[in-house]
Amino acid sequence: MDKVIVITGASAGIGAELAKQLGAMDAKVVLAARRKKELDAVAAAIGNDALAVVSDVTKRQDVEHLAKAALARFGRIDVWVNNAGRGISRSVGELTDDDLDAMWRDNMKSVVYGIQAVLPHFKSRNEGQIINVSSGLSRVPFAPVRAAYGAVKSAVNMLTASLRVELRATHPGIHVTLLLPGVVATEFGLNSLGSGIVDNRKLPGAQPVDAAARAIVDVIENPRPEAYTSSFIAEAVGRYQREPDAFEAEVASRQR
Ligand code: NDP
Numbered sequence: 001m002d003k004v005i006v007i008t009g010a011s012a013g014i015g016a017e018l019a020k021q022l023g024a025m026d027a028k029v030v031l032a033a034r035r036k037k038e039l040d041a042v043a044a045a046i047g048n049d050a051l052a053v054v055s056d057v058t059k060r061q062d063v064e065h066l067a068k069a070a071l072a073r074f075g076r077i078d079v080w081v082n083n084a085g086r087g088i089s090r091s092v093g094e095l096t097d098d099d100l101d102a103m104w105r106d107n108m109k110s111v112v113y114g115i116q117a118v119l120p121h122f123k124s125r126n127e128g129q130i131i132n133v134s135s136g137l138s139r140v141p142f143a144p145v146r147a148a149y150g151a152v153k154s155a156v157n158m159l160t161a162s163l164r165v166e167l168r169a170t171h172p173g174i175h176v177t178l179l180l181p182g183v184v185a186t187e188f189g190l191n192s193l194g195s196g197i198v199d200n201r202k203l204p205g206a207q208p209v210d211a212a213a214r215a216i217v218d219v220i221e222n223p224r225p226e227a228y229t230s231s232f233i234a235e236a237v238g239r240y241q242r243e244p245d246a247f248e249a250e251v252a253s254r255q256r
Contacts, residue, residue: 001022001025001027001220001221002026003027003028003220004028004070004074004075004077004078004079005028005029005030005077005078005080005081005220006029006030006032006066006067006070006077006080006081006118007019007022007029007030007032007083008033008055008057008081008082008083008084008110009032009033009057010029010031010032010033010039010042010083011031011033011034011035011038012035012038012186012187013184013186013187013188013209014181014184014186014209014212015031015033015081015083015084016031016038016042017209017212018081018083018213018216019043020042020045020046020213021214021217022217022220023046023050024046026048028048028050028051029043029046029051030051030053030066030069030070030074031043031050031051031053032052032053032054032055032057032066032084033054033084034055035054036052036054039054049073051069051073051074053065053069057082057110057113058105058109058110058113059113060113063113063114063117064113064117066117067117067118067121076121076125077118077121077122077128078127078129079128079129079130079131080114080117080118080128080129080130080131081131081133081216082111082114082115082130082131082133083133083216084106085106085107085153086102086103086107086149086191086192086193087149087188087191087193088103088145088148088149088192088193088194089145089146089189089192089193089194089197089198090145090148090193090194090195091147092144092148095147095148099193099194100148102193103148103149103152103193107152107153108152108155108156111156111159112159114130115132115163122171122174123170123171123174125173126171126172126174127173127174128173128175129174129175129176129177129223130174130175130176130177131177131178131219131220132156132160132176132177132178133181134156134157134178134179135149135150135180136180136181136182136228136233136236136237137149137150137153138150138151138153138156138180139154139157139180139237140233140236140237141248141251142236149192156178160176160177160178160226161178161225164176175224177219177224177225177226178226179215179219179226179229180226180227180229180233180237181215181228181229181230181233182230182232182233182236183200183203183205183206184206184207184209184212184229185200185201185203185206185207185208186200186201187199187200187201188200189203205232207229207230207232211229211230212230215229215230
């Protein structure tokens, strides 16, 4: 794959697996995350020029530096994957101001910083792809304790669609893709804020991380407005839209 691809949240989970799959396809990958040791290990496993740039995506200057580092090394960026994100386990009645700020900062501002860092470059070429990793929880209330997370990911969905519509008129060569995973077997639950820590790797039906990453490779090879990583989550969203009351009753009965 003759593309330069920036991936945030590439030290672990879906981002690390995506970087490895793309590296194996000969793409030039630029990996970003906060933990240097883990990030360097992923880059070393990929080899072929993979570039690790320690970055905190909640800091605008870090994200701008990431774009500059990628351009300095490879001369262009073809795809930017806003993948870094963080969950929360806290029911709506117990959410604090700090929780709300953290969800917005980690899952929304970080995406805006990524878009703004790469957009001038993409616009100058009328070419490129932005992939924003959302969540099935932005469309179905499967996990009430993840309400604030799902709500902010819903905001990411609308931001993504609005950007796509805006660019369609002015820069039709730029693709903007929303990627919606269901439960994926990563340390996402362990890294979440709040109480009631869940290990996603032990949840029944969790999608293997390689399959989730393959879905992102597929939208890079075949750009389209949005994609789910599994048919399970796509079908759940479809059913929720058709039968919201029955669907919610079923989810609620499982909470008891
Ligand atoms: P993990 O917790 O396994 O990995 C998160 C990655 O993001 C790590 O590499 C982490 O690295 C990085 N990261 C977190 N915060 C920051 C930050 N402030 N700056 C830079 N990097 C950061 O999560 P997943 O791989 O499972 O999740 C990836 C994406 O998929 C997220 O957007 C998540 O919301 C979404 N998703 C995941 C689902 C799941 O079930 N796993 C389901 C639906 C959506 P480091 O700590 O080194 O910074």
